[in-house]
Amino acid sequence: MQIDTKKWLTDISRHPEEVEREYDGISHSYDAELEAKGYLAHKHAATLIASHIPNRKSRLLEAGCGTGLVGQELAKRGFSNVTGMDISALCLKEADAKGVYIGTVKHNLLERFPFADGGFDAIVCVGVFSRFDVTRIKGIVTEFARVVKEEGKIIFSHREDLITSALHEVLDGIEAIEIEEVTAPLPYFSMDEHYKDIDIRFFILEKRIGSPKD
Numbered sequence: 001m002q003i004d005t006k007k008w009l010t011d012i013s014r015h016p017e018e019v020e021r022e023y024d025g026i027s028h029s030y031d032a033e034l035e036a037k038g039y040l041a042h043k044h045a046a047t048l049i050a051s052h053i054p055n056r057k058s059r060l061l062e063a064g065c066g067t068g069l070v071g072q073e074l075a076k077r078g079f080s081n082v083t084g085m086d087i088s089a090l091c092l093k094e095a096d097a098k099g100v101y102i103g104t105v106k107h108n109l110l111e112r113f114p115f116a117d118g119g120f121d122a123i124v125c126v127g128v129f130s131r132f133d134v135t136r137i138k139g140i141v142t143e144f145a146r147v148v149k150e151e152g153k154i155i156f157s158h159r160e161d162l163i164t165s166a167l168h169e170v171l172d173g174i175e176a177i178e179i180e181e182v183t184a185p186l187p188y189f190s191m192d193e194h195y196k197d198i199d200i201r202f203f204i205l206e207k208r209i210g211s212p213k214d
Contacts, residue, residue, distance in 0.1 A: 016087060016108045019131060023066065023088035030067045030094070038190030039069070041157055041200055045126045046073030048183065048202050052153055057081050058121035061147065063109060063140075064128035068095030074124075075100040083120075085113070109140050118149040125156040127200075138170045145176035145207050153180075154205040159198060160185050171203070176211035180204045 026033070053060070056078035062070055065084035074082055075098075084095050084104040092104045107114060109128070123144045129137055144154045154177060158167070171179055185199035 016110060020087045023086075024090040027067060027088060027090035027094055030091070031069065034069070037192040037195075039192075040187055040190055041127050042069040042073050044186050044200070045070050045124065045155070045157060045202065046077055048204075049074065049079075049122070049124060049155055050077045052155065052204060053079075053122050055121070059083075059119065061085060061115070061120045061123050062101075063123060063125040063144070065095055065101070065104070066091045066127075068098040068100055070124065070126050071095060071100040072098050085109075109143075110136060113143050113147055115147045117146055118152075120148050120152065122153040122155065123148050125154075127157060129156060129158045130162055134164070134166045134170045137167065138174065141171065141177065141205070142174055144205075145174060145211065148207050150207050150209045150211060152207050154207070155202060156205075157200045157202050159188070159200055161198060163201060171205070175208075177205045177207055180206045 023030075049060075057080060060074070060079060060082040062082055062084050065071055065086050066088070068084060071082050071084055080102075082101050084092065084101040085107050086092050086095070086104070087106065087108050089106050092106055095101060096104055105114060125140075125144070129140075132140065141154065141156075148154060171177070181204040183202040183204075185201055188198050188200045189195040
């Protein structure tokens with residue numbers, strides 16, 4: 001199965017089982033196809049993460065890690081304590097083969113994460129939220145806030161064309177976190193005709209001290 005980036009723009013599959021089937025089907029060719037299309041989000045993400053998280057031994061959770069492209073870039077920058085989580089078992093197989101995660105977990109982001117409260121120093125989520133409406137994003141970010149430590153970072157990307165005032169209102173309404181920064185728009189792909197006018201922004205959130213327990 002080939003990657004259809006036009007479909008990603010116009011026919012976004014939000015049901016977990018559909019997402020799982022889609023990514024299982026493209027897992028084997030995913031890296032090569034994205035490279036051919038000039039995919040850039042993983043490199044932007046790793047550069048941003050490295051600038052906000054100086055301790056390369058920090059416990060990171062990459063939610064929606066896919067085939068491990070972000071993890072691979074993080075490893076190049078010295079991060080050595082990254083756990084990957086994704087809904088696609090076949091994508092996780094590709095991620096495991098890269099040897100950049102201390103472990104991977106197959107899990108649906110819409111369900112409670114199989115991790116203890118405050119178990120991570122930071123959460124990373126790249127190229128995932130276009131699959132979800134703001135209500136589901138709120139639930140996921142709330143769960144991020146549960147498993148990250150106080151003053152820990154939550155860093156996620158979102159497509160510029162999908163960022164609305166409703167998203168900001170939802171994030172502002174999550175008591176446990178505050179928005180530290182929203183980056184300027186960055187190119188998503190450099191050589192894909194369907195994404196030539198689509199940028200992404202990264203949100204950097206911080207968990208407040210004394211946040212209420214879940």
